[in-house]
Amino acid sequence: MSSTPGFSSGMSLDGNSGVDPTVSQFLLSLRGIAKNFGAVQAVQHVDLDVPAGQVTALIGDNGAGKTVLIKTVAGIWGPSSGQIYWNGEEVHIHSPREAEALGIATVYQDLALCDNLDIVQNMYLGHEETRFSMLDEIKMELATKKTLSELSVSTVKSVRQLVGSLSGGQRQAIAVTRAVMRDSKLVIMDEPTAALGVAQTAQVLALIRRLADRGIAVLYISHNLNDVFSVADRIAVMHLGTLVSHGPVANYDTTSAVELITTGETKRTPAASAPAN
Numbered sequence: 001m002s003s004t005p006g007f008s009s010g011m012s013l014d015g016n017s018g019v020d021p022t023v024s025q026f027l028l029s030l031r032g033i034a035k036n037f038g039a040v041q042a043v044q045h046v047d048l049d050v051p052a053g054q055v056t057a058l059i060g061d062n063g064a065g066k067t068v069l070i071k072t073v074a075g076i077w078g079p080s081s082g083q084i085y086w087n088g089e090e091v092h093i094h095s096p097r098e099a100e101a102l103g104i105a106t107v108y109q110d111l112a113l114c115d116n117l118d119i120v121q122n123m124y125l126g127h128e129e130t131r132f133s134m135l136d137e138i139k140m141e142l143a144t145k146k147t148l149s150e151l152s153v154s155t156v157k158s159v160r161q162l163v164g165s166l167s168g169g170q171r172q173a174i175a176v177t178r179a180v181m182r183d184s185k186l187v188i189m190d191e192p193t194a195a196l197g198v199a200q201t202a203q204v205l206a207l208i209r210r211l212a213d214r215g216i217a218v219l220y221i222s223h224n225l226n227d228v229f230s231v232a233d234r235i236a237v238m239h240l241g242t243l244v245s246h247g248p249v250a251n252y253d254t255t256s257a258v259e260l261i262t263t264g265e266t267k268r269t270p271a272a273s274a275p276a277n
């Protein structure tokens, strides 16, 4: 009997011999994901596991392929090759709606919120609650207040405030809260704190932690290693379109993370690039 490959070994099982059994342990697993744009290979051979209830930080230099990778999971485009597993089952995600139906919410940096609508309206846009063919404003308002309070989002004055009047951090919080209200199981955040000040960043990081503590898987892209080390349970590093390392945050320190980001390898902590659980 051959031994089972390590879970972050970067190797898929041979396609002929069936599915890698480790995928059933994770909410989301990517195997051999590649994405080309014509001759440009933006992402190649990515094997990544994302567990529920943990924050997985996806890091890498500009152009490393982070956004392209998460957009394959978010249904913006299909992978050129490779498989996506959701709770151990292979899925084909053809659109953001299909991703949402699985429980995948993506919060992009340029948030798709409507400035001219208030917080409640943004929460329910396209999913409005109705009662006797009328919008059930009270139900939506109460549910919005409840979720904001459960997530300790306390800085917004009124749920009837127009989103256009909110600060960047508050807008992030609303976008994340909306993902929670839609019962998302995986929340993907692409540089949610890039435009935020210190206090607002701290609020969003705390919110990310609370999502994970509620059992939600968070896939969090960031360039800020301080933020990454303060909130992540796991780290995944991309370099020139490939995933060069991933494992528990304890396997990394700032120096090894910077080396992996800039060169794709590190000698500093051998554990960082070794299979680990």
Ligand SMILES: Nc1ncnc2c1ncn2[C@@H]1O[C@H](COP(=O)(O)OP(=O)(O)OP(=O)(O)O)[C@@H](O)[C@H]1O
Pocket (backbone or CB within 6 Å): 037, 040, 041, 042, 060, 061, 062, 063, 064, 065, 066, 067, 068, 069
């Ligand atoms: N729609 C597209 N068409 C062609 N090439 C693209 C497209 N989107 C991204 N790319 C290319 O794919 C590569 C990876 O880009 P990606 O946006 O994933 O980088 P990133 O890791 O998110 O970088 P950053 O940290 O700067 O956001 C880049 O070389 C980019 O030019």
Ligand SMILES: [Mg+2]
Pocket (backbone or CB within 6 Å): 066, 067, 068, 190
């Ligand atoms: Mg990007």
